[in-house]
Amino acid sequence: MKKLITLLLIVIFMATPAMAEKKIRWKLAMTWPSGLTPLTSPPAKLAKMVDDMTNGNFIIVVDGEESHKSALGILDMVEEGVYEMGHSASYYWKGKDVTTTIFTTVPFGMTAAEQNSWLYYGGGMELMQECYNQFNVYAFPGGNTGVQMGGWFRKEITSLKDLQGLKMRIPGLAGEVFARLGVSIANIPAGELYTLLDRGTIDALEWVGPGMDIRMGFHKVAPYYYTGWHEPASDLQFLINKQQYDNLPKEYQAILKAAMKAVSADMYAENFYDSAEAWAKMKKDYPGIQVKSFPEEVLKRMKEETEKVLDGYADQNPFFKRVLTSQQEFMNKAREWTTISDYYYIETSAAIQ
Ligand code: CA
Secondary structure, three states: OHHHHHHHHHHHHHHOOOOOOOOEEEEEEEOOOOOOOOOOHHHHHHHHHHHHHOOOOEEEEEEOHHHHOOOOOHHHHHHOOOOOEEEEOHHHHOOOOHHHHHHOOOOOOOOHHHHHHHHHHOOHHHHHHHHHHHHOEEEEEEEEOOOOOOEEEOOOOOOHHHHOOOEEEOOHHHHHHHHHOOOEEEOOOHHHHHHHHHHOOOOEEOOOOHHHHHHHOHHHOOOEEEOOOOOOOOEEEEEEEHHHHHOOOHHHHHHHHHHHHHHHHHHHHHHHHHHHHHHHHHHHHOOOOEEEOOOHHHHHHHHHHHHHHHHHHHHHOHHHHHHHHHHHHHHHHHHHHHHHHHHHHHHHHHHOO
């Protein structure tokens, strides 16, 4: 009998799947201050999912900008291993390597659906990793804002002349385009934006879209709200220190990857919902907000200057050219499908209302 019980116990033990039970505690640094949803949702939801999926064995502690005070230093901190993980937007590393900007968004570039297709199925993620190898970091998509609004301006922009001498917060390649149109540009973290706009240190800024923008209060000091051209599908990224990731048990790596993909898709849905709700509320509660599109002459110059900026980098930098070409070739195919599917569906169904 005793032998039988022992045998049974051995069989039960062998039948139990091998589960990693290693206790791991990681820290993740976000560019954003805590609570700034939906930007902060992917790390917060990731930490919860990983905790649940490992029965509390793999804990990720999320630090907002208010803890580490280095909103634009996330890549450095992950590279150096100060934090195992980070959550940010790739175009903040423009000064280190301009190719990183392409993995956030390109002015007049792809929509979120097009960009996700390129990243997951069109070779985009492989190129992104090739770019981040130099930083000893793994990079994964970490959410997408969809089309961003073109920003808040104190005064209406009626011509190219109105842009001359304007001081604006706008990061990435779009900032460079605005600079070529006579705008003095700066990249400023979220926490300082309202104060600088209110004081008149800057005349205009772009942030994200109606949900996040209205909560920041920009409309109180800059009532002209422009439609977007510069960030048609801004992707966020999870960054992970390579050694730390490689040292994880395989099960934890799989859990982390699955959770990153889930929270990334979730953030797009959450932000779309947030924007739609905020847009409806904005029209009702803030009639003083003037929604505008840039005049055609301004948009044309923006497009021309965008092409010059992209061509300039592609001429100097073969890797930039490879990534841009990959994106543009896919976009040319994808845009035909977007047009005949989404665009014509919306246009034809609106026409019969
Ligand atoms: Ca933005």
